Amino acid sequence: MQCLCIGVNDCAESVKRYITNELKKLNKLNNNCSVKDSVDLDGSTSVICTINQDEKNTPEYDQLILSISNGLADYIIEEYEEKLILRIINSNYCYFNSIEKKEILRLALFIIRNSDKNFLNSIFQIRRRNIIIRKLVDYFESSDKVILDGFVNFRLKDYMKDLEEVVDKAVDDFLTEREYKEFICLLRYFVDIQEPKFNVIHVLVSYDNKYILLDENKKEITNECIQEFMNDIPEGEINYDDLLVSSLITMAPKKVIVHSASSFRNKELLETIKNVFWGKAIICPECELCLVKVARSENKS
Template sequence: MTGVSIGTARQIDFLKFRLGREMKNLEKEGLKVSLQESSAGKFNFVSCQVMPGGGQREDIQDVFHRRIARTLSEIILGQWQQWLLKDIIRENYYYFNEEERQNIYRYALSHLGYGRDEQNPVYKHFFKKKIMDKILEFLRQNNQIIVEGFIRFRLKDYVEELARAVEKAVDDFLMEREYQEFIQLLKYFVEIQESRVELVHVVKLPGGTYTLLDEQEQVLKVDYLENIFMDLTDGEITYEDMLISTLITLAPRKIIIHDAGSGPKSTVMETINLVFWGRVRECRGCALCQKK
C-alpha cells in the first residue's frame, strides 16, 4: 500500500474534491484507492492510499506520486495562487483600500501571463513543471505534506515571482491612477475653455503623425497657435503632447478623427476620446480618409 497525507489550514473541501477526482481516475486504471479526512489542531488532512487491484503494477508508487504532484500543482496555480497574491497585497500594501487592492490584483495576474479567461499556456507550463518537480522530490522522502508549509519553504522562488508580479502591478496601478488624474485635469481645462472653432478634423498621416483641418477641410493656420508651439518646443514635449495641447486650446465643439479604424487605437487617440468625451466622432472611410 502507498499513501500520502495532505494537510492545509485553508478550505479542505476544494482539496478533497480535486484529490477525489484524481483517485477515481486511478480506480479506472485498476487500482484500489481510499480517501480519508482527519484533523490535527488548525490543520485538516486528506489521506490518500492506493494499492494494486486486479492487475499488479510495479510502478504504482511512481504513478501515484505523479498524480498527487500534478493535482497539487494545479491547485497551487489555481486557488492557492489567488490567495497568495491577495495575501502579499494585503500584508505589504495595506494602505490601499479594497477597491485599489482588487485593481492591483488584476494587474498582477496580467504579469503572470493571464488574459481575460485563463493563463497563457507557456507561463502555466513553466510554473507547473517547476512546482511538480519540487513536489515529487519532496514525496520521495516524505508521506505527509502541508500545503502552506511546502509553499513557504520549498517554493520560495515561486513566491518571490508572485511578489515581483505584485510589485510591478503596484507600479502599473499608480501610473494608471496618475494618468486618470491627468485626464480629469485636461477635461477641466476643456470645460472652462471657450470654443475657438466649431469643428476640427484630425487626420492620421503615414508615419503615425496627424494634421488638423478646419470646417472647410483646410489645414488649420491660426496666428495664436504659433505662440503655443513656440512655448511647447522650449521644453521636453512630445508630438502627441503638442497635438493634445493644441486641441485643448482650440476647444472645438466637435472633433472628427479620420482613419480611426486603421490598426489598434493609439494612446493619443484614446486620450482625445477621454478628454473630449461626447465631442468626438470616429470616421472610418470618408474622402479625407481615402485621400491620405
C-alpha cells in the same frame, strides 16, 4: 501498498477532484491508485491516496506521485493564489487604502492569469506551476504526509518570490495608471476653463502620419492650430501625437470628430483624446471624409 495523507481542512472534495482528474489522464484510478477523504479523531480532514505498489522506487510509483503533485499544484494555484497575493499586498504595501489594494489585486490577477496571452506570461505561468510540482515531488520522497496549508506557507519560498514580483509589477502598473488619470484630469481641466475657439474640429491622418485638422465647415485649419507650437520645437524633435493633443487642448473645441481611426498608429492617442474630451470626442464609424481618406490612400499606394 503505499499511502499518502494530505491534510486539507474543509476542502477535501475539491482536492480529491483535482487529484482524480490527473490520475484519470493516466488511466490509473481504481486499479493502481484510489483517492478518498478521511476525518481524523481531532476533527481534521485528510485526503488519502492509496497506491498499489509495494516499492516506492519504481517508475510507475514515480509517475503516480507526479500526477498527484500535478493535481495538488493546480489546486494550490486555483484556491490559494489570490489569497497569497492579497496577503503580499497587505504586508508589503500596507500604506494603500482598501480601494487601492483591491485595484492592485485586480491588476496582479490580470498579470498572473495570463489575461493578455503573451508568450512571456505563458512561460511565467508554467514556471510557477513547475515550482510547486517539483517541491511536492521532493517532499513526498521523504514524507508520506503533508499539511497543505503548512506546505504552502513554509515550503514554497520560490513560488512566493514569484508572486511578490507579480505584485510589484501590479503596483507599478497601478501607479502609472493613477498618474495617467491625474494627468488626464489636469488636461480636461485646461479644456474646460478655456473659451472654445471652434464648435467642431475634424481630425484626419495624413499620408506621412501627421494630422490634418478641419473646422465645422470642413475647411483645413491645421496651420492655424499648430503653428504656435511648431515655432517652439526644433524640426527633428517634433512629436506629432503630442502636437495634436496640445493643439486640440488650446483650441478647446466643443466637439472633436476623429475620422479613419484605424489609420492611427498610436491607439493610445485615441484613448487620450477620448479621455481629455470626455463626452465631446466622437470616433466616426464611416463618413465621406473617412472614405475619401481611404480612397486617396489606396490611389497613393
